[in-house]
Amino acid sequence: MDKKIGFIGCGNMGQAMIGGIVKSGLVPPEQVYAADPSEQNLNRVQKEYGICVTQDNLVPAKKCDILVLSVKPYLYTDVIEEIRDTVKQDVVIVMIAAGQTIAVNEARFGRNIKIVRAMPNTPALVGEGMAALCANSYVTDEEKNEVREIFESFGKAEFVAENMMDVVAGVSGSSPAYVYMFIEALADGAVLQGMPRQQAYTFAAQAVLGSARMVLETGMHPGALKDMVCSPGGTTIEAVASLEQDGLRAAVIRAVDVCTEKSKAMSK
Numbered sequence: 161m162d163k164k165i166g167f168i169g170c171g172n173m174g175q176a177m178i179g180g181i182v183k184s185g186l187v188p189p190e191q192v193y194a195a196d197p198s199e200q201n202l203n204r205v206q207k208e209y210g211i212c213v214t215q216d217n218l219v220p221a222k223k224c225d226i227l228v229l230s231v232k233p234y235l236y237t238d239v240i241e242e243i244r245d246t247v248k249q250d251v252v253i254v255m256i257a258a259g260q261t262i263a264v265n266e267a268r269f270g271r272n273i274k275i276v277r278a279m280p281n282t283p284a285l286v287g288e289g290m291a292a293l294c295a296n297s298y299v300t301d302e303e304k305n306e307v308r309e310i311f312e313s314f315g316k317a318e319f320v321a322e323n324m325m326d327v328v329a330g331v332s333g334s335s336p337a338y339v340y341m342f343i344e345a346l347a348d349g350a351v352l353q354g355m356p357r358q359q360a361y362t363f364a365a366q367a368v369l370g371s372a373r374m375v376l377e378t379g380m381h382p383g384a385l386k387d388m389v390c391s392p393g394g395t396t397i398e399a400v401a402s403l404e405q406d407g408l409r410a411a412v413i414r415a416v417d418v419c420t421e422k423s424k425a426m427s428k
């Protein structure tokens with residue numbers, strides 16, 4: 161891709177996306193820019209990925225064709241105020257913040273600005289991200305495809321209606337955190353039964369990875385895949401019955417629901 165891609169904010173999500181883009185070879189590292197106040201963050205990405213780094217937000221604003229606003233949601237007002245007179249006329253702004261709507265941010269730019277709203281997740285760093293995208297009417301189909309290509313360079317990406325973005329936060333933006341809790345708990349269970357901790361993380365994480373791939377690659381219903389593991393009178397059904405009793409499903413459904421509601425509340 162012959163485009164310069166910039167990041168304003170180079171924390172957890174910015175670094176995950178930068179890592180994903182550079183590792184995929186979508187653009188050479190010298191076409192990727194990151195601005196952040198933290199020298200430590202900048203040194204890390206500069207050393208690891210060889211991209212251009214700066215503490216001045218106006219550098220990527222001036223140079224980049226696609227500019228990702230990867231700062232915390234509450235900083236959007238100030239950052240847009242800072243960059244809006246410097247960005248290229250036809251720049252595509254990619255907003256990844258939870259609860260930041262296209263309409264509110266169009267108004268902050270105060271002109272017809274191209275905006276793609278996205279909700280990615282940190283597994284982008286290892287090429288297994290999941291992102292939802294939506295765009296305003298100023299973004300051309302070609303530009304939508306370019307932005308999709310960026311997100312697909314480190315995982316899967318789908319365009320959705322903007323009113324789906326809150327639930328995307330609940331089901332894939334935030335859910336890596338719940339999955340890590342599940343992996344940690346699986347490993348704790350194994351440690352309780354005598355397995356060394358590091359080995360327990362490998363066994364737990366590989367079981368989760370393999371199960372996720374079974375869902376995606378076989379296309380089978382998750383319930384049918386679960387049934388294939390449960391031998392009658394065997395070990396698994398003991399564990400499944402115990403999880404049902406302890407409310408695993410209800411807890412997870414509630415977690416996705418409160419996360420989605422929080423994202424909706426942040427939009428107001």
Ligand SMILES: NC(=O)C1=CN([C@@H]2O[C@H](COP(=O)(O)OP(=O)(O)OC[C@H]3O[C@@H](n4cnc5c(N)ncnc54)[C@H](OP(=O)(O)O)[C@@H]3O)[C@@H](O)[C@H]2O)C=CC1
Nearest residue numbers: 169170171172173174196198230231232233256257258280
């Ligand atoms: N983390 C995740 O899994 C996901 C996050 N997001 C979204 O990504 C955005 C960033 O989140 P995350 O990466 O977790 O947050 P982080 O705090 O890890 O990263 C934000 C970075 O922005 C820097 N920063 C602060 N002020 C400015 C400024 N004025 N100009 C430029 N950079 C600045 C921060 O520096 P300092 O620390 O020195 O303040 C920090 O390095 C959020 O809006 C979030 O909603 C979306 C999907 C998933």
Ligand SMILES: O=C(O)[C@@H]1CCC=N1
Nearest residue numbers: 257258329333334335
């Ligand atoms: O916790 C948050 O608000 C961000 C958005 C999705 C994941 N992390």
